Amino acid sequence: MSLPILLKNWLSTLPTKASPASTDRILWYDQAGNASKAQTKAQLDAQLGYRLACLLTTTAVQSVSATTATAVLFNTETFDVGGLHSTSVNTSRITIPAGGDGLWLFAHTVTFTAAYIEQGSDRQSYIRRNGASAERHAAVRITMPPYTSALPSLTGATIVRAVATDYFEVVVFSERDINLPAAPGGVPNWQTSFSATRLGD
Structure with missing residues (x-):
């Protein structure tokens, strides 16, 4: 052994x-x-x-004002190995802990409500580092189609090199006022979520 x-x-x-x-x-x-x-x-x-990793979701509806880049808040941890997230302070953030330098995989899903009101408007989501720069390959965009019963979702992922104290957030942007539901249509699989996994050095 x-x-x-x-x-x-x-x-x-x-x-x-x-x-x-x-x-x-x-x-x-x-x-x-x-x-x-x-x-x-x-x-x-x-x-x-x-393996340092976490998966975050939310049980609260969040409003997003038109043309305003807004960080998504997460108040629930499915798991958090390594203390990457807090449910009480800066709840939008996943923070790299001491000793966590290396390659990280980040993924997010954002689901929106009121699809029929937003026909023709753009919605975007992306992962932001340290409150400033958007990570390449993590941004996704949708132009709302005509009315549909399906709720629109955006999903993106990226691998980045990060160091201790770096923090990452999911940011959404819309041309119209929107809501992010906690569990749209009662289907948790569509829930807005944010995850991080340390891959190695």
Whole structure:
């Protein structure tokens, strides 16, 4: 059995009073008792096989004003491995933790309501980094068709290189006032969502 597996099994037997943060540091010592290496919990998790990742959704309807780029808010975490998101502060953001530098896959789906009112208008969604720049290949756009009972959705994904403290958001833009429903038509599979997965170095 390899050392990482042994260490992982040993760590699982230790009693814990609180979950350590991804930024907590772990010191490694050599045989002489000297500290030889320091790692964050996020780095150790990656070494032991844990994949930093999260999937976010929302249970609230969000209004988007016409011609205003608006970050989508997410108040629910299907899962969050590594503390990438908060449901109480800056809820639009997925933030890269300490030790999380590397390649990341981001994906999003945005579903809109009131399709029949918006015929001929444009809607867009994209992933934004650090409140400023849009990530290439993550932007999608639709021109609303004539009335249809189907709710329109935009889906995009991209792979980027990111470093600790970078944060990413899904941004929507519409030529008309719109709403983003929590679970359109009662179908959760159409729900607006945002996900991130660290792929590696």
